[in-house]
Amino acid sequence: MTDHDHPHDHQRTVAPMVDEITDFEVLEVALRELCIEKGIFTAAEHRRFTEFAEQIGPTPAARLVARAWLDPEFMALALAKPLSASKAVGVDWMEPTGFGTPSDFTAFRILADTPTLHHVIVCALCSCYPRPILGNSPEWYRTPNYRRRLVRWPRQVLAEFGLYLSDDVEVRVQDSNQKQRYMVLPVRPPGTDGWTEDQLAEIVTRDTLIGVALPKVGVTTNVITDTRPAVHPIAQQP
Amino acid sequence: GSQVKRNAHHLHAVGKGDPQVYAGKAGKPAFGVGDRVRVRDELPVLFYTRTPEYVRGATGEIAAVAYESPAAEDETWDIPEAAPEWFYVVRFTMADLWDGYPDTATDTLQTEIPQHWLRAAS
Numbered sequence: 001m002t003d004h005d006h007p008h009d010h011q012r013t014v015a016p017m018v019d020e021i022t023d024f025e026v027l028e029v030a031l032r033e034l035c036i037e038k039g040i041f042t043a044a045e046h047r048r049f050t051e052f053a054e055q056i057g058p059t060p061a062a063r064l065v066a067r068a069w070l071d072p073e074f075m076a077l078a079l080a081k082p083l084s085a086s087k088a089v090g091v092d093w094m095e096p097t098g099f100g101t102p103s104d105f106t107a108f109r110i111l112a113d114t115p116t117l118h119h120v121i122v123c124a125l126c127s128c129y130p131r132p133i134l135g136n137s138p139e140w141y142r143t144p145n146y147r148r149r150l151v152r153w154p155r156q157v158l159a160e161f162g163l164y165l166s167d168d169v170e171v172r173v174q175d176s177n178q179k180q181r182y183m184v185l186p187v188r189p190p191g192t193d194g195w196t197e198d199q200l201a202e203i204v205t206r207d208t209l210i211g212v213a214l215p216k217v218g219v220t221t222n223v224i225t226d227t228r229p230a231v232h233p234i235a236q237q238p
Numbered sequence: 239g240s241q242v243k244r245n246a247h248h249l250h251a252v253g254k255g256d257p258q259v260y261a262g263k264a265g266k267p268a269f270g271v272g273d274r275v276r277v278r279d280e281l282p283v284l285f286y287t288r289t290p291e292y293v294r295g296a297t298g299e300i301a302a303v304a305y306e307s308p309a310a311e312d313e314t315w316d317i318p319e320a321a322p323e324w325f326y327v328v329r330f331t332m333a334d335l336w337d338g339y340p341d342t343a344t345d346t347l348q349t350e351i352p353q354h355w356l357r358a359a360s
Binding site: 176 | 247248251252253254255256257258259288289290292302304305307310325327329332335336339340341342343344346347348350351352360
């Protein structure tokens with residue numbers, strides 16, 4: 001049989017976007033199709049979760065902090081009833097299942113920094129993260145390196161992020177090892193008098209909500225750490 | 239597909255959330271905020287635990303009486319008769335956890351521990 005015994009139109013065939021499909025992708029498709037075939041979940045449910053995961057991000061959390069800075073009553077609500085405060089910035093922790101996401105739960109806590117207390121969050125056991133209000137966790141947050149070292153050498157790790165805290169500031173590491181998820185409410189930085197909620201929300205980056213950075217006037221993106229070049233780069237290996 | 243056994247958890251937690259679905263099921267909490275507690279170090283941890291190795295045997299202070307839930311050690315095997323218990327946020331002084339923790343004596347660490355892992359510290 002020749003190449004052209006089959007009916008499809010080569011002109012209209014979409015070329016693959018990669019040269020090779022990885023084992024991971026083969027297994028992902030196999031698992032998903034089997035689950036749908038067996039009725040464990042439907043294709044529509046898979047799509048719904050994917051779309052939920054694609055619309056989450058750190059914006060609502062930043063807005064929550066900005067509003068708390070401007071409104072002492074909202075600050076009190078955020079600390080006493082964090083689920084209600086989340087709703088006020090458009091995040092319903094009961095989504096998308098009606099009982100929360102299966103892995104983030106509905107026990108959210110906000111840790112308020114003070115001039116003498118700084119919180120930083122980790123999940124030493126895996127990568128637990130307040131995804132409904134903060135989006136997906138950064139890659140480094142999931143690494144064994146961060147998980148192993150933050151609980152023991154927090155000041156060293158924070159220094160690598162460019163955050164140096166003096167000894168009169170208590171560093172408090174929060175390990176989220178059970179059902180509660182945490183976010184940091186940093187101290188409002190100097191130089192922001194008279195700022196609007198939008199202006200304030202802009203300097204509350206994801207990193208400041210994890211606790212590896214402090215909000216700073218003029219800084220609206222996450223920390224980029226200086227990394228040393230590899231000692232044995234892959235290209236030079238025999 | 240309709241014959242597949244569903245996760246019963248979804249049905250009982252809808253509209254309540256998890257761990258709220260266990261609220262009121264663990265009785266009176268044994269510890270209150272400020273109580274000194276010691277994390278048990280004699281419990282076996284075969285196959286699964288969520289009590290970090292680095293706090294076993296350490297003494298800390300209850301920072302919050304958090305919520306009620308079956309222990310992760312039971313939930314992970316989907317043991318239906320697992321009794322809900324109180325979970326606490328326990329605060330430890332870093333210098334008590336790590337030998338040679340540098341100069342900053344005030345630094346702390348908080349982690350959540352279920353009641354059966356805790357004993358009152360004398």
